[in-house]
Amino acid sequence: EPEVTQTPSHQVTQMGQEVILRCVPISNHLYFYWYRQILGQKVEFLVSFYNNEISEKSEIFDDQFSVERPDGSNFTLKIRSTKLEDSAMYFCASSERSGGYTGELFFGEGSRLTVL
């Protein structure tokens, strides 16, 4: 069964360092997303991406965040200068149609980011 894969599963970094989290969405999907979950808190929407551009982003997704689809298969989230409060589990997701219409997103296992 097709699945969304994420790497790395866990990354530890120093405050101020750049981090890139990678995702391979399901191959025929057109919509891509990043969510995050700070320990003990809700899963929060960060950004959605369609047709090579951001279609929606939350207030969390400020200038230190960026997303890219550098080739036909990868979807990356870059955090330019990490802060302690960026420590969280980051989930990538993809869907065939707009998630706003079906809610059927396919999620990866998550990448745990720890900022020291």
Next chain:
Amino acid sequence: GNSVTQMEGPVTLSEEAFLTINCTYTATGYPSLFWYVQYPGEGLQLLLKATKADDKGSNKGFEATYRKETTSFHLEKGSVQVSDSAVYFCALTQPQGGSEKLVFGKGTKLTVNP
């Protein structure tokens, strides 16, 4: 803004017990409602959904009914199994608004003991 509140966990049950996980929502208009499940070591998976009032979503023995009058979407299962041990997330989205995003609750961890 839109929000989802679900019961605090963790919930621990014995096999074959009845499960209820409460979920209420706040939203303008007519959201679609979902339950996602995360089994240990895996990503979130859609468990069931309902897109309009009085719809019942069901899958793998789980059910939830969209109750507009009480703004609720409680998850139920008549007889849980050890394999149901997971974290359950209630979520909503609002297709009419054109929004892409799912709004999640905090998640409820369920442990089922043999």
